[in-house]
Each structure stands twice: as structure tokens, then as C-alpha cells.
Amino acid sequence: AAKRAGRGTCRFFESDMNEAATRTLQIQQALHEALDKEYFSLRFQPKFYGRDGALAGAEALLRLNHPTLGLLSPAEFISIAERNGQIVPIGYWVVREACRQIRRWQAAGLKTTKVAINLSPRQLAQPDLLETIQEIVHAERMSPEKIMFEITETAAMHDVRRTAETVHAFQKCGFEVAIDDFGTGYSSLAYLQRFRVRQLKIDRFFVDGLDAHDSEGTAIVAAIIKLAHSLGMNVVAEGVETESQREKLEALRCDQLQGYLLGVPLTPDAFGVLLGGPGEPLPPSATVTA
Numbered sequence: 001a002a003k004r005a006g007r008g009t010c011r012f013f014e015s016d017m018n019e020a021a022t023r024t025l026q027i028q029q030a031l032h033e034a035l036d037k038e039y040f041s042l043r044f045q046p047k048f049y050g051r052d053g054a055l056a057g058a059e060a061l062l063r064l065n066h067p068t069l070g071l072l073s074p075a076e077f078i079s080i081a082e083r084n085g086q087i088v089p090i091g092y093w094v095v096r097e098a099c100r101q102i103r104r105w106q107a108a109g110l111k112t113t114k115v116a117i118n119l120s121p122r123q124l125a126q127p128d129l130l131e132t133i134q135e136i137v138h139a140e141r142m143s144p145e146k147i148m149f150e151i152t153e154t155a156a157m158h159d160v161r162r163t164a165e166t167v168h169a170f171q172k173c174g175f176e177v178a179i180d181d182f183g184t185g186y187s188s189l190a191y192l193q194r195f196r197v198r199q200l201k202i203d204r205f206f207v208d209g210l211d212a213h214d215s216e217g218t219a220i221v222a223a224i225i226k227l228a229h230s231l232g233m234n235v236v237a238e239g240v241e242t243e244s245q246r247e248k249l250e251a252l253r254c255d256q257l258q259g260y261l262l263g264v265p266l267t268p269d270a271f272g273v274l275l276g277g278p279g280e281p282l283p284p285s286a287t288v289t290a
């Protein structure tokens, strides 16, 4: 009965809806207010060189800290923001905040690294994406060389020609571009050549496969690394969680490693320690606050 009275009269009862739908509505509402009320923050997950373990860069990862819903991870809200289009203004906030954070580290006298920012399909579909990003970066007096963008393989493959143009335009303006979550989509490896990105990030599904008992998982990762290198790309392994994965990746000459084994997503201050700032480097297990 409540359902029939529902539309426009707000007489839904929670018990009438399944929990997931309620949660989705709560998150939609939270997203609606999030920019104005400053609910968003960034974490920075380090990427390290496989060769010598030196810091190679950071990936900015968005968090939504809501007064009643708590700290939400992108897994919960990105797809909703993507569907309703809010990801577009949110994405510009991420670019601005990443620039500001780099400046804060610089102001504290720290050497900074490149910061990678994730772009989702809806953002890539904006005709003025690059123009707007350039305006923000310029207004924040940040150099494009300090910023790179990650595009998932699935998003990249949606329109190969357009992606190739977008990647080219970004690179012409000084921004580096990476293909993210590689291997989860269905691209022919040959398409990689058309994107001409500098960096390929192997999805953690394949990194998990390195620990399998048979050798097939390792053979696949070896093949991806070889191919990427032959196309002039550097390779990042995502989701490195075990010592044996690290050893295998190093033996396969994987250029960079990222994952909980080496470093979880960190607050700006905690990341500052990696940049030479004051404080104790926390053991990864103590900082899993995602």
C-alpha cells in the first residue's frame, strides 16, 4: 500500500525497499551535497620502481566521508556518480585538489612525484574535458608534467579512435596517460599500439594469478610485460599483496609495483613521509584505513 502511495508523496517505508536500493538513494543524496559540504578527500597510493624500490609516483584515490554513512570507497559511489553525471564536476574537484596537494607538499619543502588521476567514461565523453582540466591546472599554477591520467582499458576500448585522439591531445599538452585495469577488458593487444600511452597497469586479477600453482598465470603476466616493453610502454603491476608476487614481478622486469604489500592509499600527511617529510613511515597493516 505504501508503495502505491509512494511517488511524490514520500510515503515509502524502508522495509518496502530492499536494502541496496535504500543505500543507493542515501549515496545519491550524499553525492548531491558532497562538493558543497566538503565530504570528499583524496588518498594517495604509492607506486614504486621494481628495479630499486624507489618511489615512482602516487595515485590519487577519492573518498567520500559522510557524517552518518561513514567513509565510502569509490566502489560504492563512483558508478552512481557516473550514472547521474555527477562524476563530471567531482572529477574536476579531484584535479584541483590533486594540484593543491602537490603545492602543499612543495610548500613544505618536499620533493614531489607525479600524481595519477583516474578518469571514468562519462568524463572522457565530455568534449571540453581537456580544456577544462588545462584551465584548472593553469589556475592552480601546476605543471602538466606533474599530473598523469589513468583510463581503464574498458573505457579506452569503448571508442578506440576517439580514445586515441584524446590520449594524443592530453600528451601534446604535457600530461602523461596510462591504461588502467589492463586485461579485464576485451581488447586485442594490437589496439594498445593505437593509444600510444606510456604506461600500462596490469589488473590485480593477473597479479593474483602469479601465486597460482600452475605456471599459466605467470606466463600471461610475462607476455603482457614483454608486449608492453616491445611497444615502448612501462608496466605497473596493481594489487601486489605478497612477497612472492613481488619477487616474480621483479624477475619479469615489471617496471613499477603498487599494492598493499608496498603501501596502502595514504592520507596526504602520511604520503608526505614518503616524500621525505617528518613522521614515522607506518607499516602497511597499520594504515589500512582505505
Ligand code: C2E
Residues within 6 Å of the ligand: 045, 060, 061, 062, 073, 074, 075, 078, 087, 091, 094, 117, 118, 119, 120, 150, 180, 181, 204, 238, 239, 240, 241, 258, 259, 260, 261, 265
Ligand atoms: P583503480 O584505479 O584500479 O584503483 C585501484 C584500486 O585498488 C583502489 O581502490 C585501491 O585502493 C585498490 N588497491 C590498491 N592496492 C590493492 C591491493 O593490494 N589489493 C587490493 N585488493 N586492492 C588494492 P579504490 O580506492 O576503492 O578505488 C576503486 C576504483 O574507483 C579505482 O580503481 C578507480 O577506477 C575508481 N576511482 C577512484 N578514485 C577515482 C576518481 O577520483 N575518479 C574516478 N573517475 N574514479 C576513481
Ligand code: MG
Residues within 6 Å of the ligand: 059, 118, 150, 180
Ligand atoms: Mg587507477
Ligand code: MG
Residues within 6 Å of the ligand: 180, 181, 201, 203, 238
Ligand atoms: Mg586499476
Ligand code: MG
Residues within 6 Å of the ligand: 181
Ligand atoms: Mg579498478
